Structure formats: structure tokens, C-alpha cells
Amino acid sequence: MIDPRFYKCSGALSLKKLSEVSGAEIVMPLPLNMTEDSAFENVATLEDAxxxxxxxxxxxxxxxxxxSSKAGVCFTQHxxxxxxxxxxALLVSDSPQRSFGLALAALYPQAEGQMSSMTSPAHPTAQIGEGTILEYGVVVKEKARIGKHCRIGANTVIGAGVDIGNHTWIGQNVTISHAIIGCRVVIYPGVRIGQAGFGFAMDKRGFVTVPQLGRVIIEDDVEIGSNATIDRGSLRDTIIGQGSxxxxxxxxxxxVVLGKGCVLxxxxxxAGSTRLGxxxxxxxxxxIIGHLDIGNGARIGAQSGVMRDIPEGETVLGSPAIPLKDFMRQTATLNRMVKRSPAERKKTRE
Structure with missing residues (x-):
């Protein structure tokens, strides 16, 4: 469900209008009780629709x-x-992601929110809890809520609708938008949370940005190091699990979803839509590439390139990443081959 604190729909569009703005073709016949004038305004993932x-x-x-989806309308390929x-009801095209992006842009033309002049650093509708300290240059936008006994560093910007729990510490020059942040979270200077993800459809006719309509959820007791970046979800949320x-x-x-106690x-x-246990x-x-599942307790070595799912408890290393024992065996074999004399290598080839 799209969070109305962060996104406003411009109004429902009929199936016919969705086809017109997206360039996708309506597959006939339509399901029972549906016509080309049937209107839709909500957007959701397949499993949640x-x-x-x-x-x-x-x-x-x-x-x-x-x-198994219960969606009313779905963009897809032929x-x-x-x-x-x-x-x-199906809307089909050669580039369904492009068509979907055009439809979302028509429904949510201001997904990034509006900028407006502010006469004071904290908007009149913002709520700031008891004992919270805002350093010089902090901006708190409309309907944001900051809990009790928080510390917000100089020149940090808290976006419209953002919710921050009690006893959270946020360093200097941080930007936060489209986010729900828990209690006792520590965010170091320069962090970026809630900006649009790298979502666009590649097409010879020109790239089309797909509006990002999800949120970032930071659970309790998380710490986030300087200059880290956490993009908001496209439809579902980006989640950083408790204590990570x-x-x-x-x-x-x-x-991306991180479970409890992850260490990065x-x-x-x-990359997008990968889930860590x-x-x-x-x-x-x-x-780690997108759309993978990394099991509970998995360990990934330095500079590894993960291109497949990792089972629970497995340790991987290398690029592409493979189980640790296989990596050590391959490394040992390669070392033995390199250390052979030219005569030994020639004998092996013969």
C-alpha cells in the first residue's frame, strides 16, 4: 500500500487511459465485471495486490x-x-517496465515531493519531542515527527512525513526522506536515506524513470556509518533489521531487506530486491547482485562478487563467490601450477 504521508495520487485512471499513457495494449476479452472505463489508482506488488x-x-x-496474484490490472509482456x-486485466507491451513507469508517472507526478519556501527551520506542522536538540541549520519539513531526547546534527534535513523514534542520534549533513526510523538509532554524518532508487526502464526510445513509491524502514538499535546510502523501495519497503x-x-x-543483526x-x-536473513x-x-536470497548466518568474504543465492550458514569467497572450501582448494591448485618449473609444465602438456 502506498503511504499517503509521502505520496499523493493525482486521481484514478481508467483502463483505457492507462493504455493511452503507457503505450501498452489491452488484452481482450476483459475479465467479467470489468470494462475499459473501469478505474484504478492504487499500485502494489504482485503478492500484495x-x-x-x-x-x-x-x-x-x-x-x-x-x-497467484489478486491484482486488478497487470503490465506484462506478450x-x-x-x-x-x-x-x-492485462496491459501488454514489448517493454512492460517502461509502460509501467509511464503509468506511475501519470498517477504520481510528484513522487519526489514538492519544494516550498520555509519561514522557519521547523515547519509549523512538525512535531519535535521533549528534550530533543536541533543544532544550527537543521531543517524539519511538514508533518515530520521527531521523538523524545533525540540529537540532530547541524545542516541535517528531515523530510516531510518522516518519523523518528526516541533517543535517536543523527550526525551532521544527513538527509532523510520517505522513512520511518526506530528508537536508539545512530546515523553518522553524511548519510543519505530515502532518496529514489536506481529504477528506470532501458529502451532505445529513451530511458524512462520508474517512480519509486516505497519507503525506508530502519528498525530499533541500528547504526549506519558515514556516507552510507539507503534507497527507498520501488513499491515495497527497503528494510534495515533490528540491531544491524x-x-x-x-x-x-x-x-533490499536486511534481517536482524546484519553486519556490512x-x-x-x-543491488535491488535482495534479501538477507x-x-x-x-x-x-x-x-551482491539483485533478487537473491542470502540465508541466516551466511558470511561473505571481502571483495566477493555474489551472483547466486547463499544457503543458511554458508561462508563464500571470491568473484564469482563460491563456498570457502572450494575457494581454498582452487587457490592451492593454482599456486601449485604457477610454481611448477617450465620443464614440469611442458611435461604435463605432453
Missing amino acids: TPSDISLFHNLKYRNDFQ AAVELAPKGI RLDNLVMIAHN VAQVGI NYVIAAGQAG
């Missing part, structure tokens, strides 16, 4: 979610029509 919602299916990994469950620790310069993309060391990057550790400069 209801008959009043618009959704998107463009990745076969989510085929089961598509086939090849997926035969997979669709009954009751869903993020080092400096960590990058979290849209829709400096310069770790996690509880107490996962990723060492410095590890990179």
Missing part, C-alpha cells in the same frame, strides 16, 4: 507470485499472457 490495484510482472523469478490467472550495523560508504539499493563492512554494495556478515567491498 488486491482487485483494485495495478501491478507489474516482468521477471520470471516471480512467476508464482504472478499466477509471452506472459498465457501464464496469467483469471480475473486480471552498516559501516561507512555502504550502498543499499531499493527493496565498508563499501559493501547490495538474520546475522549475515558481508566483509569490505563485497558486491
